[in-house]
Structures are given as structure tokens and as C-alpha cells.
Amino acid sequence: MNRELYSPRKSVEGYETLVVRKEGAIDWLTLDRPRSLNAMSRTMMLELQHYFGELYTDHTVRVVIMTGAGRGFCAGLDLKEERDDDELGPVNGLRVQRRVSEIVMRMRRAPQPIVALINGPASGGGFALALASDIRIAAPTARMNAAFIRIGLTACDVGVSYFLPRLVGSALASELLLTGRFIDAERAAAVGLVSRVVPADDLERAGREIATEILANSPVGVRLTKECLNMSIDAGSLEAVIAMEDRQQILVAQSGDMREGVSAFLAKRTPDYRDS
Numbered sequence: 001m002n003r004e005l006y007s008p009r010k011s012v013e014g015y016e017t018l019v020v021r022k023e024g025a026i027d028w029l030t031l032d033r034p035r036s037l038n039a040m041s042r043t044m045m046l047e048l049q050h051y052f053g054e055l056y057t058d059h060t061v062r063v064v065i066m067t068g069a070g071r072g073f074c075a076g077l078d079l080k081e082e083r084d085d086d087e088l089g090p091v092n093g094l095r096v097q098r099r100v101s102e103i104v105m106r107m108r109r110a111p112q113p114i115v116a117l118i119n120g121p122a123s124g125g126g127f128a129l130a131l132a133s134d135i136r137i138a139a140p141t142a143r144m145n146a147a148f149i150r151i152g153l154t155a156c157d158v159g160v161s162y163f164l165p166r167l168v169g170s171a172l173a174s175e176l177l178l179t180g181r182f183i184d185a186e187r188a189a190a191v192g193l194v195s196r197v198v199p200a201d202d203l204e205r206a207g208r209e210i211a212t213e214i215l216a217n218s219p220v221g222v223r224l225t226k227e228c229l230n231m232s233i234d235a236g237s238l239e240a241v242i243a244m245e246d247r248q249q250i251l252v253a254q255s256g257d258m259r260e261g262v263s264a265f266l267a268k269r270t271p272d273y274r275d276s
Helices: 042-055 090-109 125-132 147-151 160-168 170-179 185-190 200-215 219-233 238-253 256-267
Strands: 018-023 026-031 063-068 114-118 121-123 135-138 143-145
Touching: 018 042, 026 200, 042 090, 063 200, 090 125, 114 125, 114 200, 121 125, 125 143, 125 160, 135 185, 135 200, 147 170, 160 170, 219 238, 219 256, 238 256
Parallel strands: 026 063, 063 114, 114 135, 121 143
Antiparallel strands: 018 026
């Protein structure tokens, strides 16, 4: 693997397992290992780390839409990939483990909303990628599970045990994690795990529609909303959340974009936000 790939100066076109298509302020991120249902190889893990890490300071990208090539979203860890001797033992094993767990932490740190278009199976680490996204839209063929427990591990991996109970409650999370059973698109929509289920051919359109609505809002407002939602989930009290919200609103109220938003509303026109 070319280690220069992970230099901040390297363009996204250098990725081996990802395709990044830019459409204005939207990044269309496609996991591109369709023959293996986009299973995570070592290279894909490092490339996902790099991609989401770079987003933190890249304000030219305002929304990320993530999906998988072919008929699957992501089948999780590529179990067929040969393991190296330097991955053995607890110390080296933890380093390897962090390759994938770091991805979801960088997804949550990124200020851009991430929309997952779940076009098929999302298992193990693929389930984690879907859960770590801000919005999930599924095709009818989507099936998700915590596959880790079915290969002798625990089901608590890559942030799944953090995200899942917060999204669906502890009872359903316990069912899915302790059994490793799949949840299909219909049930996922019924319990709020995904926002919508749309025909597979409409996934891209649905992703673009919601991205367009996000882009109609002020850039700083969107960034701070994601940050506030992240922190509010674990806030110790209503008072803590209100204090954070108050400070955010006073901060943004001083921006040119807030003044533009009010002016556009009163004039019944589309606002021209400048991220200033």
C-alpha cells in the first residue's frame, strides 16, 4: 500500500477502495469492493479513516452521502483477507482494532451531516457505519445485523453498543445484539432505525433531496446543530443542554448568515448564505 495516500496533500482520487464523487458541496462516497459486498479490507479501513479525518477542517464539503457499490452496503470485516503475524497478541491486536473503531469516531467528529443510503446487507462493521451516520435511508433489500457475535466475538464492537440503544432503545438493542439476528428494512423503519424505505432505484434521488434541504440552511447552523445533537445525547441534564444551546444561538446570531436568513425570510426570497 502506498503510504503517501494518507498525506493530507494527496487527492481523494488516489483511493483504492473508495470512490468520491463531488457534486457541488455534496460528497458522494461509495465503498467500492462490490465483489466482496464491500467488506472492509485493511486498505479500506485506512482510507475511510483518512477520508473522514480530512472532513473535519474541509468546509467546502457540507454533506456526505455514503453507499456501497453493487448489491450491498458493507459486509463488515473481510474475513478472507490474510492476517499478518504482526497483528497477533493483545498490544498489536488493539492497534488493529483501532483501525476500524477510529472510523466511526471520525464520522461523529466530522461537522458534515452523513447520509447513509443502505442499498443491501450492512453487517458488523457495515452496521456500525450505518449507525454512525446522521440519517439512514434504506432500500427494501437492506438487512442489518451485529455479525460479530456470530463469529465468536461479542456483539459490542465499533460503537454499535453505543449507537444502537440510543436509536431503538435497550430492549430491541438487546435482542439484536444478543442474537445477531438481522433487522430488515421494514422493521428498521417501524422502530426508527432508518428514516425511510424507498425503492432501490430511488435511493440516489432520496439522498440528493435530503442533502439539498440541508444545503438550504446556513453552513454554520448545520455544523453546530450536528455538534449539539452529538453532545445532547449524552448530556447529564436538561440544564446542560440548554446552556449549550443558548451559547450556540448567541454565537450564530452575530453572524452575517443569520442576518441574511432573516432578511431573506422577510423578503420571501431564497437566502444567499456565505458562511460568514
